Amino acid sequence: MSTFLGIPGIRRRSDGATGGDAPDEPFGPVPHPDEPLRWGDAFPAAAKQTLRDDQLRANLGHATRTIRGKRAAVVGEVPDWEALRDAGSAVKEQVMADLPDLLARLEENVTARGGVVHWARDAAEANRIVTEIARAKQADEVVKVKSMATQEIGLNEHLADEGIAAIETDLAELIVQLADDMPSHILVPAIHRNRSEIRDIFRRRMGDAPEDLSDVPRELAMAARAHLRRKFLSAKVAVSGANFGVADTGTLAVVESEGNGRMCLTMPETLVTVMGIEKLVPTYDDLEVFLQLLPRSSTGERMNPYTSLWTGVTPGDGPQEFHLVLLDNGRTDVLADEVGRSALHCIRCSACLNVCPVYERVGGHAYGSVYPGPIGAILTPQLTASSGGLSGSDDVNSSLPYASTLCGACYDVCPVKIDIPSILVDLRAREVDADRSRSAVDPWRAAMKAASWVMSDGGRFGVAGRAATLGHALGGSDGVVSHAPPPASAWTRSRDLPAPPKQTFRQWMAEHEKDGGER
Amino acid sequence: MSAREEVLQRIRAALGQPGTGTTAAGRVGTAPAAVEVPREYRTAGDDAPGSEAVVEQLVDRLEDYMAHVRQVSPDELPAAIAALVAELPGAETDRSAPTALVAPSGLEAGWLAALTDDVVVHRDTPEAPLTAGDLDALDAVVTAARVACSETGTIVLDGEPDQGRRAVSLVPDVHLCVVRTDQVVQTVPEMVRRLSAHPERPQTWISGPSATSDIELDRVEGVHGPRTLHVLLVSPR
Incomplete structure (x- = not known):
């Protein structure tokens, strides 16, 4: 690889295979897949591979232990936590039942406030919409807020192919991007890296990292601040996801910690938000439930440092052009499943990853999807149903429901009470059925x-x-x-x-x- | 069929509404049962807004997240702001350049009355907004606030003239935020219901200075947002 100047370059697309410890890939064996929801070997083989990595297991053990303790402490101080979970679960159920109406209302309200709403059937369509907006603004670079929806559609790789550099501004996403790696956790995508690995990545790939950069987290964070500051102040276009969209008001919410979200949502002239169609809440007041559940479950804080809420365009304040892309990409296939549809209630807190005995040992990459852990094990196969994700042993994703001991810890911590173990069992039955219907001689049967x-x-x-x-x-x-x-x-x-x-x-x-x- | 129509049609099929075709994977779902949302959670705290107990809790939570808090009377406020400005890191390291602040157009002039003559105050107005570069060169911002929640240590700005547009309270490295004690409520639902009168206003919820836990889940205060947050709690008495 040529000298890295700190501007994330074009990510190489692999042939979708794992391996690839090529000499120009010093930071890890994970190349960029064509399908962010389906890469590498099936779970059993991939897990066998990652279990050999002692460093990975040590990093993950340390990090998940820390976050479990923090979460337990701040959840313990809320006297009505179970009532909040009940409300959160029911609101999400209500959202799924009323989805067509709520989406129409969201669209109407965003449009009334000067926003433009786009609809995308799949990843390719969403990527095309974002690219066209960036092109129209003549931007060869966009700044990004951490977003699972854009990970899922492979937006950065698509933009790179179109000659537009997407710059991740969340610290962990930046680490992953600089290392040309893949995320391994929903909330802390670089959780598999320890501080000295991160220092090495910054030194080799950040370009403007100080020569004497140490591995003290504060120093590393300051290096990222200096690196990104100019980008924030000069970027023309920002791309974000959304944690919540309020149907009744057209208000969107992004929950974050570092202020990179505020920078992206405030400073550029144009903002594009890619949001899964399931991310709705009916009313503004419903935020009182989710903005209690989410921060305590995810980072183990009483409240995350920054939450931004905006409604269309506000004259004189923030981006004067706002686009909202509503993304299906397999969500309606999940919705069609009577048992599995509650996977769409997920608010991406990642508490289930942190308590999972399987995740803690194998790490996120073994799941071969940007959604790892227990929630990934039920979401990924269902999201990829139309391309064979539930088709039995023909598809690597059909082994994901087995990536669990069914201990139930994920259900206990889920802020919206998704019964992950039951869905896992149901998907296992589906996988067995799929195999049975095809093979003539089945010893098991x-x-x-x-x-x-x-x-x-x-x-x-x-x-x-x-x-x-x-x-x-x-x-x-x-x-x-x-x-x-x-x-x-x-x-x-x-x-x-x-x-x-x-x-x-x-x-x-x-x-x-x-x-x-x-x- | 447009993408909009097709996605909505797939959703209707997934929800088992008759005559709507199938999802992309060729499925038709079942209609979900009607849902009643139980709201047994607390919608108000034990302590009244502005009471001594909620103010004390707010101070505790803010300090836990490394914000600096001072409690003052309205008369003491201008001197307290002036004292904080005099201690700004910029004022200490580079004494040749005057300390420069930004204040939103509607900020009460009296709050800045005790500043020394060498402090430059830029008023950011809708007619003459400062550029991103201008804001980046300033030492601090002074704003009011809309509401605060004591249980979570959260302060909300909603972009009104005494709080300014979002960039003003974001780019400068030090944020001096003035909160009246009667704006402090105990619980998140109380805070949200005060804000829901104007959901369309751009809001920033702030709980301490910017922070990250991305390196080994160790919390580090101060990343892209203001690295220092001073909260001035003004009680009417």
Whole structure:
């Protein structure tokens, strides 16, 4: 790679494969995928890979432990937390039920206040709309507020292909962008990097980073401030996402910490906001629920440092041209699922990632999607349903619902009470069904069918039980079968099997009754 | 079909409304049940707006997030502002250049009456707004506020003439924010309901100086927004 001057260049597109520890890629093995919702190996293989990375696991363990403690403390001081969760969950359910009306109302109110509303069926359409706006403003560079919606559509890569540099201004997104990496967490995309790695990235890639930059977080943050200040004050076009859109008033909200959001939402002449169609709340007063739930769940703060709210265009204050892009990109497929649709209630707080024992060990990249962790495991396959995300073993995303121990911690912390474990189980059933309908010979299905025949008759079950006691001989001195013969070997390859007992319960019962053991 | 029509049609199909086709993946959903939103949460705190208890809590929460707080009477306010301005980092490091402030057009002139003669005050007006470069060269901004919430340590500006447009309270590195104690409420719902009279005004909710937790989730105060926040709490008595 040529000398990096600190202006994020054109991200290389890979062939969608992992690997790629090319010599010009010093900061990690994750190349930029064509599909931000589907990259790399299926979860089991990708997890095996990331589990070998001790540094990653140490970084993640430290970070998730910290954030779990902070969240628990600030949630604990709210006496009506459960009532807020109930309200948040119900408001989101109501939003889904009234979505066509609420979207029409939002559109009407944004338009009445001088904004322009665009609709995008998919990622390509949304990318095209943003590109055209930037072109019309003759901008060869746009500043960006951290946004999952624009991650999901691969906006930065698309703009780069069109010759427009998208500059991420959130500190963690900047770290990810400078390292030519992918995000690994919804809230803290650089959570897999520790301070000394970040210092190295800044030194090599930021261009104007001080020579003697240390790894003290304050110094690193100051380097980012200096690096981005000029951009903020001179940018013509900004691109943001939205945390909430208020249907009744046309008001949009962005929740952030650093002030990069305020800079992007205030200083440029033109603002483009890309928002998923599910991000609505019906009324302005509904914000009183979500602006309590979100900060405490995500950063573990009573309130995040800055929240910006704006309604269309305000003459003399902030951008005088405002575009809102309403994005479907698979959301309506999620909405069509009676069980899975509540995944759309997600407010992207990332509390479920921080408590997940699987996420904490494998990290975000193993999920192969910009939405990792428990919420990603239910959202990603559903969002990609129209391109095969739920189609069984043919699609890498169909293994994601298995990336969980079903311990339920994610449900407990979810501020809008999404029952992630139940949706995971439902999606697993869907994946099994999808595979079954295609393969002619299915040993699993045959075994289940046989078991069903045996178990539906008392006599047959008794015979099978007696036959099973023959397996007792396979057990070692510890009563465990470590290497069973096929087909049970499929089980014992990765787990132990308790050896069957010497006699069945029925045999034991019969003996005791003979001994006069009646009670 | 336009994108708008198609997306709305897909949503109707997903919600099982009859005669609307399918989603992109060829699905038709079921109609969701009607929802009643339970609102059992607190819509007001135990302590009245402006009471000693909420003011005390606000001070505690602001200081927890590294904001500097001074409680003053209306008579003491101009001197308190002047004292803070005299201590600005710019005034200390570069004594050759005069200290320069920006104040929104509607800020009460009396608040700035005690400033020393060498302090330059720029009034940002709708007719003559300062440029981004102008604002970047200034040492501090003085604004009023709309409402504050004690439980979260949040102050809201809503762009009225005593608070100014958003850029004015964003670009300068030091923000001196004057909050009257009768503007302080305990809970977020009380704050939101005061603001909902004018939802169309551009709002900035501020809870301490800018901060980041992006490096190992360690909180560092002071990134792109003002790195120093001084709150002057004015009680009427």
